[in-house]
Amino acid sequence: MSQIKEGDIEYHYQKYRENVEVKPDSALLYLAKAKKLNQQLEDENWNARIAYGMGYTHYIKNDFRTAHDYFKQAIRYANVAQDFNVLSKAYNQIGQIYAVENDVKNALVNYHKSLKISEGKEELNDNTIAVLSNLADLYILQSDTLSARNYYHQAQKIGERDDERKHLDIVYNNLAVSYMKTNKDSTEFYLNKSLQIQKENHSIYGQIMSQLNLVSTYLNFKSKDDYQKSFEYLEESLKLSKAIGNLEAEFFSYFYFGKYYEQAESNLQQALFYYNQANEVLRKGFKNDYAIELYKSLSRVHSKLGNYKEAYGFEKTQHKLQDSIFSVEKNKQFHEAQTKFDVERKNNQIQLLNKEKQIQKGQNQLIFTGSFLAIISLLILAIFYRKRMKYQETISVQEKLIFEKEIETTRTKNLLEGQNLERKRIATELHDGVGGRLSAIKIKMDQLNTTSIKDPELEECINQLQETAKEIRVISHELNENNRDKINFVHLLLQLVKDYRFYFTGEIHLNIFPESKFQEIDGVAKHYLYRTIQEILSNCLKYAEAENINIDCTFDTMYRIIVDDDGKGFDVEKVKKGMGISNLYKRVQSLNGSLFIDSAIGRGSTFIIEIPQDGKGNS
Known part of the structure; x- marks a missing residue:
């Protein structure tokens, strides 16, 4: 009887997974049926998976408060069932909710709880990749692209090493975003890799976002040869976003359609139409930091059209929203929390290394003990006759070890002192000898290169000579210990x-x-x-x-x-x-x-x- 019920639960759960991205309301109905069946089965693993599914579906519907409550439920069930997969993913999704709400401190706390559970477990690599990408996203918001790329490359390394191809689409997409303002070729390369994986996995939402990021790239770099391709991507993305009912995808489709008409076609009326459509999506309840960019664009287009009152209104809204999202205190909280978690992560790695050393030490002791027991019966017969001899020998060995250690210590000290003296000697020779000669040669060449000659090649030689002299001085100071004492x-x-x-x-x-x-x-x-x-x-x-x-x-x-x-x-x-x-x-x-x-x-x-x-x- 229980197997039949569990099979029914599995069926409804799979139907939820098939529908969650495209028909979230249908997905909720399938989960409700699975939950009702499990009330008789009382399986904690299913409780955790169903609660997580409820949370994820509400997250897709942008109902973040309800999603948060279900993810908390999932964590309680998963702790009882020891379901680390649900546990790590639930903490990650709660971090996503806090990130959307611009609460970076709580986002970091939950991301690192998730990472602590999944990191090092191969079966949870998909979650580790997702969390590393989300941490990188927070750095992008802080305009720290170097740190962001460090996390993205960690995620990329795990995915490519363990053939987690299906989870690399987001990593490639976000890596592309980190290059979007500086390098068109790198951006386009990673976005096309992401788009290929999303089409293979039939991820409509991911396909939309990668296509829109390609449009943004072509517009940012004013790549006129790609404008026709941009228009085709925009048409397809808007059509798909309406089909799956995803407000975020619909918002960005309208927004980039507006940018396309403003920049590529110079059609301000059409640009205003699509910007207004994006604004209507915001009024439906969709929240995103890109609202600032939308209000900035609306203000700019209205100003170009001579609608100064409307332009001022949108500019005022933009600044008000910007002040609420970004603050020095939030930035400080982010870096303090991230420093704390980075230190904790490194200390965990050290503890792991120490445990491995303790295990190795224990194994060596076990081998030693076994050998000792094997020969103890023989030694006990001889120990009474050689006790005095052993005692004298032990004293001699200890004295010898102490003497050798003193010699080694003195040798090390003399070696290091000798190295320091040699460094000082070389530093003096470089500074006073080679450096002085280079300076004299440079002065002589300056005199030869008078205003009447002014040979450009000679001028370049003088400049290179001057740079070489500078490097000699730097090396001299680097070798000399006196500078470091202060x-x-x-x-x-x-x-x-x-x-x-x-x-x-x-x-x-x-x-x-x-x-x-x-x-x-x-x-x-x-x-x-x-x-x-x-x-x-x-x-x-x-x-x-x-x-x-x-x-x-x-x-x-x-x-x-x-x-x-x-x-x-x-x-x-x-x-x-x-x-x-x-x-x-x-x-x-x-x-x-x-x-x-x-x-x-x-x-x-x-x-x-x-x-x-x-x-x-x-x-």
Whole structure:
């Protein structure tokens, strides 16, 4: 009897999924029937899935308050049933609702709850991709396209690695939006990839939004050769949006039709007609931040037509709405919350690495214990005869180890001091010797290139010579430790990142939290940590072929610095034997700290440095 009922529930649930995008009211009816059947079955998994379906359908209908209540119900049921799929998706959708309502702080809280559940679980990769894309969307609203692209590329990497093609359409679409103001070719490339997937998946809503984004791209870059294609996309998108009854798609279809007639055809009356149609959609209850752009367009067209009273009215509405949406406080809340969640996410990764090390340690101890028990019976016979001898031998070994450790410490200290002396010598030679000669040559060439000669090629040579002299001075200051003694650790890191950005073609992201704690680092610790991070960055630029480097500096009970990149990675065991890696370990260990290196071919690299708060350099 229960199997028949469950089969009936499955049937109605599948009918809901078929209708939710195109006939949301029909989808609600199918869910209501499934819910009634499940009242007899009392299956918590079905309760969670049906409640989520109710929430998602109301979300499609733009009834966000009702959707929010159903998603909360779904979370309660999913917690009981341990249904992580529904749980992660419900938190993500609640984040979407807060994002639409411009409550970025609560949006971030729910996105990160969702990400915490799904990240690392392959069966939930579709949700991880969606959440990373939604986080990127929030950065787009903050006009931080670099951070947004970082999240989009994380989502793209997961989707392409695990062949989650059907979930990549939104990622490609949003990546395209991040390039929309700067690069037509990149925008068009990603939008066409997104459109192809949406047509394969019969995602009408997604198809509409990608087509409209292509129209926006052609208009933004004034691509006249693509205007006819734009008109065809607009006609098809408006027709499809009315067919599925989606207010958002209908709003954007009218809005971009207005932009098309204003810009491509210079037909202000037709532009005004379509802008007014978009405004009517807003009056039906649809809410979107793009209302600001619509009011701005209505004000502009009315002004061009001489309707100054109407133009002023729409401009006033635009500014009022803009003030309510954007504020310094909301921007501050966004960045404070995001910094907190980024730190938490990195700490979770560290805990995972520590657990793996503990498991490995436990396995080694188990092997050791087994071996010990196997030979204990033999050792017990000999131990009474060799007790005194062993005691003397143990003392000798301990003294030898202590002596060797003292020698190694002295050797490390002398090596580092020698390196510093050599750096100072080279810095002096570069500044006073090579730098002085270059300056003298430049002065002589200036004298030769008099107003009567003025050779352009000679002028270019003089300029290049001057730039070379500047670089020599920078390298000289970089090698000389005296300059760094006067600068606190935070400013040293900021300057280091700034210098390396000049040579790096990708992006370097630096997060320090809290800054006040890192400003306290001084003396030997400041020097060793700076050199360690500098060496890691230098190796990354030389060998990693990375697009992004992230440096996260955090403090809880100890200083923790994480440097990771998305480059080609390396074999840790092979590279450990090299002098560069050996120096990294020596510097960190001299501060009573520890260095973890996690890397593999094709998977990027992560360096984790942990230094105790009271760590003193052994020197």
